[in-house]
Structure formats: structure tokens, C-alpha cells
Amino acid sequence: DITEDTGYSTTTVSKYISSLIQTGAIKEIDKVNLHDKGRPTVRYGLSSDNNYFLGVTINAFEINIGLMDMAGKIIKIERIDGMFNENSYTKLDEICGHISDFIDAVHDEINGKILSANINLSGRVDSRKGTSATVFNLEETSTTPLVEILSERLGVQVFIENDTKAMAYGEYITHYKNSYKN
Secondary structure (H helix, E strand, O other): OHHHHHOOOHHHHHHHHHHHHHHOOEEEEEEEOOOOOOOOEEEEEEOOOOOEEEEEEEOOOEEEEEEEEOOOOEEEEEEEEOOOOOOOHHHHHHHHHHHHHHHHHHHHHHOOOEEEEEEEEOOOEEOOOOEEOOOOOOOHHHOOOHHHHHHHHHOOEEEEEEHHHHHHHHHHHHHHOOOOOO
């Protein structure tokens, strides 16, 4: 299926799958006999306990940081109250410090395998360009997208999204996906 969908040869796909198995990113789930002749087809899936995602929501007076595995299981959540969010380098440094401390605290438990971080910001966010016109719209971010600055500081690939859009999507996925169509 992968060779047909990607156009890569069977040998190339097998090489990539072997590499992903060695790193633990995917694992063999089962073998299925789809035909009367030949070897059974092997099905692979993502290893839920081998890769993690970091979610960060920055509100006016707090930061919420959460770590989740590939299966959607919450590993750890931390809430930092008493912060006043402002558009300054000092506040950006402080927030990056809190996120870095969180990553350091879970590093041994997860073996440092955070695939990416999604940071939710209020205001006007262009998630495709990785920019914010409202939060951390600083002189430096006028030439360098905010996601590049955050990725460099945190040591993990960062995506940004508007907080309201992210919360609505989260509600849709977790609770109400069967009730509403949009």
C-alpha cells in the first residue's frame, strides 16, 4: 500500500520501515493472510509509548503545559498561575524558561522523544507562516517567524495556533465529534 501511495519502490519502503522499527517509532502489530499463497502481510503501527507531543496554552494570567503520547494518553500536566502575559522579550524568555523546565523534568521519563510542541496563543495567529500579529510581535519576529525562534530556544519543532481554534478542535476531537459536523 505504501509503495502504491508514495511511488517509492518496495526496497526503499522496506528500508525506511526497517529504520523506523530500529528506532522504535513503529512496531509490528500483527500478520494477516490476505491471500492463499505466499507470506502473510505484516501490519505496522506507531509505538504509542515511544514518541510524545507537547501542548502549551498561554493565557493572560497562566500557562498550561501538557505532555501526551501517540495514543492520546496524558503523561503530565503543569499549570503556572500568576503570570501576566505581555508582549516583551522578558516575558518570552520567562515562558521559554518554564517550557524548558517542564521538558527537562520529563526528559528521563520519556527519553527525550518529543516530536513537536504546539503553542496556542491568543489573537491573530498565522499557523501556516508561524507568526503572531498579537503576542510576541517583536522587532525580531518581523524578520524571523516566531516558530523558528521558539524551536531554536526549546530544542523541539514548534507549531503555533490561535488558542480558540485549538480549544474548539480539542473539544470536537475529544467530546462532541459525534454531535456536531462543524
